[in-house]
Amino acid sequence: MKNLKNKFSLSVLSLILISFLSCSDKLDIKAGQVNTSDVDYSDTDQMIQPLIGAYNAFATRGWEEYLLMAVRGDDVNAGGDQVPLQDTDNYIYSPDNWMYNSLWNLHYADIVSVNNAASLIENYKELADPSDYDRADQYIAETKVLRAWLHFNLSRLWGSIFIINTAIPDNEIEAGVATKDEVMQYISDLMDEAMPYLPDMRPNERQDVPGGVTKYTALALKAMANQELKNYQGVADAAGAIIASGKFSLFPDFYEEFKKPGELSDENLLEMQYSDYNSGTGDTFYHLYAPFGPAKYTPARANAEGGWGFYEPSLKYIKFMLDRNETVRLETSVLFTNQGIAEIQSDPNYATLPSFISNTTRDGDVIEDNVRTLFSSGKHYLPSIQLTAGRNNYGAGKNNICIRYAEILLMYAEALTHGATGSAMTADQAVNAVRQRAGLLPISGVTTQDVLNEKFAELGLEWGIRYFDLIRLGDYNELSYDGRTFSADKAMLPYPQAQVDALPLEN
Template sequence: MKNINQVIKQLALMLALCMVVFSCTDKLEENDGQLAADDLDFTNSEDMVLPLIGGYSAVYSRGWEDPLLIGVRGDDVNAGGLGDQPQFADTDLFIYDNGFWMYNQIWENFYGDIVRIISSRETIQSYKDFAVEEDDLDRADQYMAECKVLSGFTHFQMSRLWGDIFIIESSNISAELENGVKTKAEVMQYISDLMDEAIPFLLDARPNERQDVSGGVTKYTALAIKALANLELENYQAVADVTGEIINSGKFNLYPDYYQLFKKPGERSNENLFELQFSDYGTESGAANNHLYAPFGPSSWTPAVEGASSGWGFYEPSLKFIKFMLDRGETTRLSTSVNFTPRGIDEITSDPEYATLPSFVTNVSEDGDVFNDYSRAIFSSGKHYLPSTQLTPGRTDYGSGKNFIVIRYAEILLMYAEALTQGANGTAGTADQAVNEVRARVGMSALSNVTLDDVMDEKFAELAMEWGVRYFDMIRLNKYDELSYEGRTFTAEDEYLPYPQAQLDLLPLE
């Protein structure tokens, strides 16, 4: 079986494959099941991995705007100012313009991904139709189940942004659109059920244990997505059951070094249940598959490795978050999450209550990169920062080769604790134990008799700037006062983005 490292360089081929799947399927039907010479050879089961990699490439090739828009409305993040994207900054203030290009681009990004994933799944089914060996049949079922997980993740992100959306289950797109949009609750239930369909066929392993598709999704990725969907449904017993199953598996643990978790040493660690894979292949030039991290980075720095590129300054940890962390006595998580500038430090100390800061608050990272003042922001995200010393020699792009963590075990533990504080029964220990496992990793003292507020504070500290977790927690719990900060006013009408005007003009949206 081909390893992902052998086929990942064929991503361009994968894109082409996803585009021709429908025509290949049509030709197969037209020729009464006989493949013409220029068609895919569905009898060659070894190539079954190729459409699967096509599905992964759809999810991995995220636009830079996707994670920024998903996360920017939380009170943990501010949009960088004085830039060329004023409507992005307005979104951070809950001022929405449905003509903003970014809304439409993300809508198209995610739905384009869903179509490509479904295309991959249907192509794998065609390989299965010609398969004879039991191993090939089982592998086809596994690969199609993986596509269901990828589709579930993509639907999940869209519904959190827009609420009511289309569910796309097949390549008959016109029929799917005719079904109309489904409510957010219906979408989340669909995702939960889809994970149930997939789980029996998925590997009972951590993603980093996979030998065929390194870091690919497994049973536990599906369980995690099911837990997230049920959290949105406020079905807390289901959340406790599913996260409890992950915990009781004994397969996952917290990476010991919180700082390095978000750098190259933490890639494909035992903590990561879902992680977007990128690489520059350890070569100084040539092919590379990178996420564009520049929007997260500082637009002025003095890197330890001369020539390393700076960022754009579009994504800034909030002053509220920083003061919250200082008040808690956080060290490791604060210094990991926030890259400070001199101007940012001055802004903190201008408040008499924070006039004296601990020595770890500095504009120099532990790897020797210096963060200078720049106009758009006074802080940048440390979780999206790759030290210049970890760049492959010859590669200068900000964050080149860095993976993008999506779901990790710390979030599973805290969702389990949250469910228990909401009245659910647990089989994987107490809420205290789950929360304290997360706290112990970063040297925070143990708590007892934790409450829902304690868990929310822990999620704020642990998961800030990660995929909008904080924002979606706050709207789910109707904690609008938390989002009304630094001059903002948040109301229930601000929970979801408006449908993009370009889609209103094209689709039967209501």
Template sequence: MKNLKQLKWLTLLLTVCAVFYGCTDKLEENDGQLSADDLDFTITDDMVLPLIGAYAEVYRRGWEDPILVGVRGDDVNAGGVGDAQNGLTEADLYNYDNNYWMFNQVWSNFYGDIVDVVNAKETIERYKEFATGSDVALADQYIAEANVLSGYQHLQMSRMWEDIFIITTSSVSEDIDNGLDTKAEVMQYVSDLMDESIPFLPDSRPNERTDITGGVTKYTALAVKAMAQLELENYQAVADVCGEIINSNKFMLYDDFYELFKKDGQLSNENLFEFQFSDYNSDSGDVNNHLFAPFGPPSWTPAVDGASGGWGFYEPSLKYIKFMIDRGDETRLVTSVCFTPRGLDELMLDPDYATLPNYVSTTTPDGDTFNDTPRFMFASGKHYWPSTDLTPGRNSYGSGKNFIVIRYAEILLMYAEALTHGASGSGLTADQAVNLVRARVDMPPLSGVTTDMVMDEKFAELGMEWGIRYYDMIRLNKYDELSYDGRTFSADKEYLRYPQDQLDLLPLEDN
């Protein structure tokens, strides 16, 4: 008989196991929910439905997920100091209160998604039992896509909490009985899962898919594998995998860095993984949106009257802004940071920045003006959706905006870093890879790039994106970089503490 803690955990997960599908009349009749008992597995045309459900669950992220994933780097500060989200502020200061609701919510969100994806995979496997001809290969592709979605979720969780449970079946209790897996084991599992899946995935860019818009492909799986191998510090594997993506000649940097994060850049040739959202270009009716309000300004003067603001929970750091000004990195700074008057005043308190470049302005290139608020001094420009990009009649901050997850620029810079650690390349040199990224934003070329130079380039290029900076710094033990603006970082702060609610439910020891 299972112990009560495991039963409570199993119940928690299984409540979110009913996969959401919203694309057929039959499903709409069931409020978007479909159980295995409703399915006729001989109708292989329906095999895509559980996969669509898996995508829907992964895309339907809680707003707290990317916030908590990214907030601890020296590129980002938590906004809203002293308010209801003080636990987020404390996490940004490396003080981890495992009773703070967000820790448990993010843990539950990721594991809930993983179980939904695994459940979808097992449903597809049941369809495959009745498949014939080309439907067999299609089932294998769908299973492989589910593996990529699951692998990415495991990778993000292990980055946050280090040792976690690997969930491989909907029989969750069996995986829990196997105990925690170390971060190294999780990353190797993710890498192996990608190897298992790659032969069955489309050899194309996500934006070339016509069946599932923006769905994962072979190259998404390669990117996830490269990220896992980077965490393992297996730099030759990183170079090999990134080299395969580069040498495919399928991806290229979007020519306008600013527009990459706006409507024109959605589903560009740069994006290897991108959560899809839409308000269907309609002024009313259904929407499928991520809640971008936490990234937005509590006070602004939008170019389009009536456009809503946000909550101010995610603030680019002064350190990042000064770093970019010192480099003369105009395009990426204007793209990555939205300024308030209070933020400009704070910058100019430093004598070295008493006179700011004329491109630093409280008004964005799209005509939206960010006003003063006690919540933050700066907003993330990469999560900013111009009011002029809103569908007329849709006023919610970020309505219709996709969420970019993995970009070709990150692939180029992971490749360059691997070469600076002694790996052998296959085509581009480290200098060439870095300079491709720099040329896009009119930065002069470099020669003889070192690991530190690549880290600077990643800081400039990937700031505010998915905690990339933070995970780079802890991987390289650059604790001095994370000890900034009064913070003191040490090795025992690398990973979040397990949520207290999970300690009460699971065979875990508080970290």
């Protein structure tokens, strides 16, 4: 453990009250505030409320968080006028970057909120009838999975971070930060601890909290943590258990997987849920998708709003997909402007493009030329015709998928190419299952590079997966593109200056 002098206490975050939410088919009823001193812990019918609050904290993400996690990959460019994001995309890091401090604070605040939810559930359990013990243990286990996901993001960005297991973490901060390997092992062990208490089903099979985490969400996070540790047998074991369960399958339509039809599909292992409750007025619980959207477009449905143009698929990614003869995955992942199409065609090797490449999506939205981006992310696009009548925000009500079964298949396949063993299926079978949905021919004798290429095509623009794969494998040359120069010392972000000032490192 690296020691940090404690001048700032996260205990103030314990004052953040868990949102008190009524149960519904969504996890996102408008939040009020609960005064924990007024809670009747003997009323175990209300024990689910802190859990719903934990899910609310998990899904309440600042727009900058996703962009910051993903923008350094060679699949994404920063667009628009956000200099802190553009500098980060070019591996120019400033500890004063407001986005760094925001993500750090928001993630840790939500870790404390999730831990506080677990404490409240413990209070219910103390007064509960023994028949409610299993339910309490399940709810607490669910908070551990949410906590693990938040720690996972922080450690991939900064490496050494605080591990926070309580709602008043003064002592945990005093103990200092754990190394990245320690954090990933903590996550793996925490998922082992949680799994026996979690439902043995897909998230979309749950009746109490539809879309809530299950045993398989925990297995997915265990696989992801072990992948960061390069414990490929651990990856194969955890991912293989998901595959062998037979419970998950790829959503048949790749395009619609990222839109309303794909919400809570059999492919999704972890998903942030948003809604306007199918009403054109009243309460909403949205993620702000405008940063992903085109700065100018003509929607098929009148009055639908455009975006800000902060997140752009890279030309490198588009040409990679064209070289592979990708169709539905390229159409799904990239929204094209006419300027962007002309830019592609300015390269004689790409003078003739497939007919599906157009500035008009299959749902009739026209992506207009603008000064901010040549392309926009199709994976964060909701067709205007899928918006609820009366709702006009870009992407309004669209869910945000965090972990898909496709990623599990490809992690499993990669682990096998690194020498791990697994009986769930072969590496060829796992890769070809993903390729088949994409309309590509099967391949045989897959190598690690084959799997990485498949990951690039399948998971591009999602959560920085591409960047973190390249960092894990030390494939830095791929990150030196379009005038950028990457080196190993750029792998991690610097600690936010506000945190360094509060918690100075001691040599």
